[in-house]
Amino acid sequence: MGSSIAWHLKSDPDFTGNVVVIERDPTYARASSALSASSIRQQFSTPLNIHLSRYGIGFLRQASRLLDVDLGLREPGYLFLASDAGEAVLRANHAVQKGEGCAVELLDPAALRSRFPWISDEGVRLASHGVANEGWFDGPALMQAFRRKARALGTQYVADEVVKLAPNAVTLRSGTMIEAGTIVLAAGPWSGEVAATAGIALPVEPRRRSVFVFDYQKEQGRGPPGLMPLTIDPSGTWCRPEGRFYIGGTTPAEGNDPPTAPLEVQHQEWDDMVWPALANRVPAFEAAKVVNSWAGYYEYNTFDQNGIVGRHPEIDSLIFATGFSGHGIQQSPAVGRAVAELIVHGSYRTLDLSPFGYERISAGKPIRELNVV
Numbered sequence: 391m392g393s394s395i396a397w398h399l400k401s402d403p404d405f406t407g408n409v410v411v412i413e414r415d416p417t418y419a420r421a422s423s424a425l426s427a428s429s430i431r432q433q434f435s436t437p438l439n440i441h442l443s444r445y446g447i448g449f450l451r452q453a454s455r456l457l458d459v460d461l462g463l464r465e466p467g468y469l470f471l472a473s474d475a476g477e478a479v480l481r482a483n484h485a486v487q488k489g490e491g492c493a494v495e496l497l498d499p500a501a502l503r504s505r506f507p508w509i510s511d512e513g514v515r516l517a518s519h520g521v522a523n524e525g526w527f528d529g530p531a532l533m534q535a536f537r538r539k540a541r542a543l544g545t546q547y548v549a550d551e552v553v554k555l556a557p558n559a560v561t562l563r564s565g566t567m568i569e570a571g572t573i574v575l576a577a578g579p580w581s582g583e584v585a586a587t588a589g590i591a592l593p594v595e596p597r598r599r600s601v602f603v604f605d606y607q608k609e610q611g612r613g614p615p616g617l618m619p620l621t622i623d624p625s626g627t628w629c630r631p632e633g634r635f636y637i638g639g640t641t642p643a644e645g646n647d648p649p650t651a652p653l654e655v656q657h658q659e660w661d662d663m664v665w666p667a668l669a670n671r672v673p674a675f676e677a678a679k680v681v682n683s684w685a686g687y688y689e690y691n692t693f694d695q696n697g698i699v700g701r702h703p704e705i706d707s708l709i710f711a712t713g714f715s716g717h718g719i720q721q722s723p724a725v726g727r728a729v730a731e732l733i734v735h736g737s738y739r740t741l742d743l744s745p746f747g748y749e750r751i752s753a754g755k756p757i758r759e760l761n762v763v
C-alpha cells in the first residue's frame with residue numbers, strides 16, 4: 391500500500407512534493423504483502439470492493455508496461471461453494487455482483503458436477519463461479535515493482551521505525567523526527583498499534599493465517615486440471631494451483647484467532663481442518679502431502695473487515711490506507727491511485743472511496759464484507 395501510494399503520487403504530473411516511505415524492515419520478512427496468497431476476485435458482497443478489484447485486474451494486466459514487471463497473472467476464476475446454510479448469502483452476493491456487471495454464474499450441483507467433475511458436490515447446494523477477472527499473481531513482485539518504480543521517481547525510503555505519530559510529524563526509533571504536510575498510515579497489520587501512539591483508536595490488528603503448499607500423486611483422468619479455479623469450500627478452506635504445486639489454507643475459528651499470535655505456521659490446521667476439507671471436496675487430494683508452508687498476518691479490521699481509507703475526520707493531515715482484511719494486495723493499485731488523488735487534488739477523482747472513510751467507525755456504521763476468505 392505504501393509503495394503503491396508513493397508510486398501513484400510521484401507519477402502524477404500535478405504532484406510537486408517529496409515522498410518519504412518509512413519502513414522498519416526493508417527485507418519485508420513479516421509484511422503481509424510478502425506473505426500473501428496474492429489472488430484477485432470480483433466476488434465480494436460490497437460493491438466498492440468489486441470496483442477496487444476491477445481496477446486492480448486491469449492494472450495487473452498492464453503491469454509489464456506500467457511497472458516493468460512480469461506478475462505471472464493467471465485468470466481461472468474463483469469458485470465459491472455454499473451448503474444449505476450458505477445458499478441465501480451466496481444468492482444475495484450474486485445479485486450484488488450481477489448488479490455491478492460481474493461475469494459470475496450460479497451452478498446447481500448437477501451443473502457443478504458436469505463443469506468440474508473432479509469436485510465432490512457432497513453437501514453443496516449452490517456454487518458461484520467467476521468466469522472473468524479473477525485469478526492470482528505474484529504479489530511480492532508487485533510490491534517490489536511499486537517500490538523500485540517509486541524510488542526511481544525520487545521517493546526516499548528510510549529504514550527506521552515509527553514510534554510516535556503526531557498530526558504533522560513522526561518520531562522514529564533512531565530519535566529522528568520527520569515533519570510532513572500529510573502522513574499516510576499504511577502499516578498493514580500493525581496500523582492499529584501505530585495509530586495508538588497518537589491516541590487514535592483504529593480497529594486494525596494482526597490475525598495469523600497459515601498457508602500450506604501441497605502436492606498429490608497425479609493419476610491420468612483423476613484430479614483437477616492444471617488451472618482449476620481458486621476453490622472455497624463451505625467450511626472456509628480454500629485452495630488453488632501455485633506453479634506445479636497447490637496452496638491452501640483456512641480461517642481459524644473466531645475463538646482461536648488472537649491478535650497476539652506469533653508468526654508461526656499452525657501445522658495442526660492442516661491435519662484438523664485443511665486436509666480433511668480438501669480430501670472431502672477434491673477426492674484426488676486425499677493423498678495430498680505438504681511440501682512447504684508459511685504464515686502471514688492479515689491486517690484485520692475487527693469493525694467490518696473492509697479497508698479504512700481517507701482522512702482522519704479531525705486531523706486533516708492524517709490519511710489511513712489499511713484494514714483490508716485479506717483482500718488488500720489486489721486493491722493496492724486502486725487504493726494507491728485514490729490516496730494520491732486525495733493528496734494531489736483534495737478529493738477522489740475516479741473511484742469515490744468515501745464510504746470506506748474512518749467516519750463510519752466513529753459513527754458505528756459498519757459496511758460488513760461477507761466474502762472474507
Ligand SMILES: Cc1cc2nc3c(=O)[nH]c(=O)nc-3n(C[C@H](O)[C@H](O)[C@H](O)COP(=O)(O)OP(=O)(O)OC[C@H]3O[C@@H](n4cnc5c(N)ncnc54)[C@H](O)[C@@H]3O)c2cc1C
Nearest residue numbers: 391414421422423426427428429552578686717718719720
Ligand atoms: C496468508 C495471507 C493471504 C492473503 N491472501 C490475499 C489474497 O489472496 N488477495 C489479496 O488481495 N490479499 C491477500 N492478503 C492480504 C494482503 O496481503 C494485504 O492486504 C496487503 O498485503 C496489505 O498490504 P500493506 O502494505 O497494507 O501491509 P504490509 O505489506 O504488511 O506492509 C506494512 C509495512 O509496514 C511496516 N511497518 C509496520 N509498522 C511500522 C512502524 N511502526 N514503522 C515503520 N514501518 C512499519 C511493516 O514492516 C510492513 O512492511 C493475504 C494476506 C495473508 C497474510
